[in-house]
Amino acid sequence: MIINERKDRKVMRSSELLAAVLLLAACGEDHQPMISAATPLNGSTAIDTSMQPQVKAGGNASVDPYDRKIVLFDVTGGAHKTVPGTVAVEGAAVTYEPSGALLDGHDYQLELTAGSISGELLDEVDGSEAPVETLSWPYRLGFRIGSCPRVRAAYLGDGPSILLRFSQPMNAAVTQDEIQVLDLGGKPMELGTPVWPDTRSVRVDLPADLEATGLYTILVSGKASGEDGILLDGDGDGKPGEPNDDFSIQFTGSQKVILSRLPASSTQ
Numbered sequence: 001m002i003i004n005e006r007k008d009r010k011v012m013r014s015s016e017l018l019a020a021v022l023l024l025a026a027c028g029e030d031h032q033p034m035i036s037a038a039t040p041l042n043g044s045t046a047i048d049t050s051m052q053p054q055v056k057a058g059g060n061a062s063v064d065p066y067d068r069k070i071v072l073f074d075v076t077g078g079a080h081k082t083v084p085g086t087v088a089v090e091g092a093a094v095t096y097e098p099s100g101a102l103l104d105g106h107d108y109q110l111e112l113t114a115g116s117i118s119g120e121l122l123d124e125v126d127g128s129e130a131p132v133e134t135l136s137w138p139y140r141l142g143f144r145i146g147s148c149p150r151v152r153a154a155y156l157g158d159g160p161s162i163l164l165r166f167s168q169p170m171n172a173a174v175t176q177d178e179i180q181v182l183d184l185g186g187k188p189m190e191l192g193t194p195v196w197p198d199t200r201s202v203r204v205d206l207p208a209d210l211e212a213t214g215l216y217t218i219l220v221s222g223k224a225s226g227e228d229g230i231l232l233d234g235d236g237d238g239k240p241g242e243p244n245d246d247f248s249i250q251f252t253g254s255q256k257v258i259l260s261r262l263p264a265s266s267t268q
Contacts, residue, residue: 032058033127034117036092038141041129042261043152045144045233046168046226049101053110053141057092058127061119065089069116072096075142076106076238083108092117102145105238109263110141126262131155133262140263148233148240149226151247153261154218160206160253161192162218165261169199169227176202178221178232184214199227210253218258220247 037056040047053072057063063070065087072083085098096110114137124135144167153165162181176194179202183189192205210216222245224232231241234248251258 030059031121031123032061033125033132034058034061034122034135035126035128035139038126038128040141040143041152042126042141042263043143043150043165044167045146045148045150046228047102047143047145049104049145051102051143051145052095052097053108053143054093054095055110055112055139055141057094057117057119058122059092059119061092061117061122063089063092063094064116064118065094069113070094070096070111072098072108072110074103074106075109104146105144105148107142107144107238109143112139112141113137129261131256133257133260136262142263144238147226147228147230148238149224149230150233150236151220151249151259154249154251154258156210156251156253156256156258157203160208160210161203162206162258163201163203164218164220166200166202166226170202171225171227171229172196172199172202175220175224176204178224179204180219180221181206182217182219184211184216186217212252212254214253215250216253217248217250222246 034057035055036058039054040051070087072085074081074083083098085096088095088097102108126133126135147168149170150167151164152167155163157163164179179194180188181191190207195203197203220232220234222232222234222241232245232247233240234245249259
């Protein structure tokens with residue numbers, strides 16, 4: 001059962017609101033993010049075989065789909081195979097239309113190379129969801145066909161708090177009990193009551209400020225479960241529910257982006 005937020009959490013957290021205000025101030029009122037929306041969200045799983053991935057650019061961007069600047073790849077098991085299809089451009093929206101159904105149990109990445117999106121007053125950031133992240137090229141929108149729950153992003157927020165984003169809807173009651181944050185000595189910290197802004201995201205408050213250079217660890221046990229009962233694919237190998245299929249990542253007390261939602265390479 002998803003735990004209701006306290007009254008002071010019924011609106012956007014002050015830190016997120018401040019971040020949005022600072023972004024607007026930095027960009028100027030006429031500036032837009034280079035990427036304003038993505039379907040599905042980057043790193044998603046439990047996607048249908050009929051998916052036609054789409055990226056929307058901000059503002060009055062121009063899109064160049066020629067010379068293989070925008071291609072969908074099958075990256076299952078470290079492959080990098082072109083998926084036949086066509087690129088449809090409507091305004092600043094780019095949709096890749098595969099020639100046939102995508103394959104169940106396969107990982108895909110829609111790849112946009114530098115120069116595929118251009119225009120004035122565009123800041124090279126991914127604004128498809130909060131928090132905004134800095135882009136690097138090529139931009140890759142990754143997703144998997146079929147259920148395979150993963151931790152797809154993690155962020156350190158004010159409070160301090162940890163925000164985890166999962167790749168598909170999760171069983172909140174099961175999953176929240178499988179989350180730990182280890183302190184500098186490797187001992188589990190006393191976490192606040194988990195809050196689920198949606199079925200794919202959970203926030204946990206930490207008991208105290210973190211040391212800026214201290215090394216901490218997030219653990220999500222392989223017993224965490226999707227809404228459909230599929231266990232976590234903690235190591236991202238496409239085989240959920242394996243023995244010791246836990247997710248683990250270390251971070252420092254000043255590291256705002258603990259795990260980026262933006263794939264760093266064409267392999268999973």
